[in-house]
């Protein structure tokens with residue numbers, strides 16, 4: 001069993017890096033705050049006797065050797081970056097529970113057959129740079145390192161520049177480390193476990209995700225002198241699109257969700273009819289076919305709106321992550337561990353994307369969920385109980401031990 | 407008659423200050439570019455033998471003494487600041503035509519009875535600081551100088567700081583100069599004169615304007631895990647409000663116009679349901695009663711949307727400018743000048759706000775419009791012909807002479 005109070009203490013100690021007055025964390029990937037928590041994590045891993053390395057995308061690895069150095073390590077972890085309105089558990093729990101697993105094994109003097117590898121993946125959140133789960137995707141060969149290094153944030157700063165800025169452009173080539181299996185502990189970020197009073201979610205897979213960048217272009221004109229029927233107002237076009245997106249998602253209820261999370265008027269002024277609006281769309285569904293159908297419906301709606309309002313429309317799909325099924329043997333291993341520890345559990349599909357979904361492309365992967373209050377995440381009020389965090393870390397420990405010694 | 411080619415040359419010479427690649431001007435009030443064009447204007451006035459002064463809000467005055475120093479000067483001018491997507495004529499024409507009037511009188515050796523006063527008003531546009539026509543309103547006693555100095559832009563910089571930054575915090579108390587009458591030449595910024603092939607608009611008054619700051623607050627949540635029916639999406643609330651505003655304006659057709667020119671998601675992220683959106687509303691109508699009715703309808707729509715979507719809504723009216731009728735005697739003087747010069751003309755109501763609307767509160771005021779291409783303004787493609795600009799400057803010259811010698 002892990003030391004739950006030590007785990008809880010590290011969760012709250014690291015919450016100071018980027019901590020917000022409202023009790024959340026604003027720690028965008030590769031920011032100064034992210035650099036500080038990385039330093040903390042490196043030092044903690046070194047203090048636990050782990051061998052620490054960093055790859056060219058800043059992902060941090062901490063290895064605990066096993067008896068059989070020829071076996072690929074059993075890996076686990078998550079991410080320490082957060083949303084701008086992030087909470088204390090999303091990602092953080094998985095990394096610090098992994099650290100707690102290492103510390104607990106040290107305390108108990110347990111040696112494993114396979115080596116163990118704790119990972120802090122760069123830019124899981126996808127808020128500062130797109131796509132989300134960027135570094136694990138590159139590790140799994142979905143993008144080249146050069147491609148990812150060239151991605152830019154809204155201020156025009158590239159991943160390469162941001163890595164250099166905080167000193168986390170590592171030496172290791174991306175994807176060089178073989179991984180025998182990957183297990184990720186995470187808060188559910190949804191309401192199901194809490195509603196059913198369960199402690200553990202045995203995650204069977206992740207739903208599909210499509211991300212889009214869009215632009216609507218009309219014509220800037222005077223707010224006082226341009227009659228309503230002569231306007232080409234890009235914001236009104238976006239307004240119709242946002243409501244159409246909501247209708248499309250509801251038409252594929254209850255599974256599909258569509259979100260316009262960013263929308264920016266290019267040259268905003270109170271007395272100018274908006275001429276250009278740039279926006280993003282996030283579309284998800286567990287079924288690939290529904291993802292495709294909803295995308296077609298979004299494009300049709302955008303075309304109709306743009307035509308009627310005399311706007312030019314552009315919509316580029318910048319990312320598509322197909323639905324991911326996890327490895328049945330690993331899912332069973334998680335379920336067995338939860339059962340052996342006596343934690344009430346159920347199988348569940350992840351609504352969020354996770355690094356484990358990328359690792360699933362190159363190794364057996366699975367996830368462990370614990371409940372969070374009201375299903376709230378990507379919000380500063382995100383909350384989970386110490387008991388549930390401890391239970392999740394225990395399931396992680398037992399799953400990892402079963403895999404490393406099996 | 408003025409020297410039309412000299413006027414045209416100054417319009418294009420000053421367009422270099424803040425000139426954009428698309429041929430427009432981005433010269434927000436009290437910006438570095440605004441400071442540079444002010445320096446140019448001061449030097450040009452000094453070279454024309456005028457007595458130059460600046461008030462505490464940065465408004466520039468250039469006096470040409472008359473035979474009767476006891477008479478309050480006949481004032482004219484407009485503004486040299488622009489929108490972020492501004493054109494070459496909005497405001498600029500009125501100031502530079504005023505300079506051309508001074509130069510032409512010098513060339514012809516004409517002395518007037520009353521002194522003449524050319525004015526470049528600070529922050530007519532209202533894009534960087536609210537409200538529009540800020541300095542002329544303070545001159546007319548609608549706001550105190552201290553109040554205006556404390557207004558802040560989106561970056562938090564106050565008017566006082568911005569004035570100091572470009573060295574235009576002048577010595578003169580605001581409103582200290584008596585003004586006998588005010589005449590402003592401006593492009594129409596609407597389509598009427600062009601459509602009717604007329605050269606001069608004899609402006610009878612300006613429509614009413616109300617400006618609002620609004621906030622919609624919902625709850626940030628995860629774009630992948632939050633079911634559509636559990637969301638409190640502030641952007642969807644704004645989308646409905648924008649479309650309701652359009653419907654309300656159309657219900658008061660053809661006169662009322664409503665514009666949401668600024669809309670900002672507080673903590674934007676692709677995979678976060680927007681929790682807070684801040685926005686502005688610009689509402690106009692020539693009738694005060696319609697202004698009030700439309701405001702009530704906007705508030706009702708916002709309340710209904712917020713209630714249904716479980717959002718909190720705030721809407722603050724930060725400015726209300728009642729419809730302004732110009733002085734009948736001055737309007738007649740403009741019409742007489744246009745007729746005497748043989749320019750086809752009609753009476754017209756201004757859809758835009760102008761400094762003359764504020765001056766009307768303390769002195770007889772009137773305006774002269776010339777056509778602009780397709781009625782386009784607050785856009786980099788704003789355009790007017792040299793012939794129309796010259797005609798407008800000639801009408802200004804004749805009106806001013808009639809008033810100063812009458």
Ligand SMILES: NC(=O)NCCC(=O)O
Pocket residue numbers: 090124125126132133189351352353354628629630677
């Ligand atoms: N777990 C998580 O919130 N990941 C961020 C990527 C996503 O939007 O699903």
Ligand SMILES: NC(=O)NCCC(=O)O
Pocket residue numbers: 222223224271496530531532538539595757758759760
């Ligand atoms: N003339 C002009 O464009 N003034 C700006 C203030 C307004 O929006 O009417």
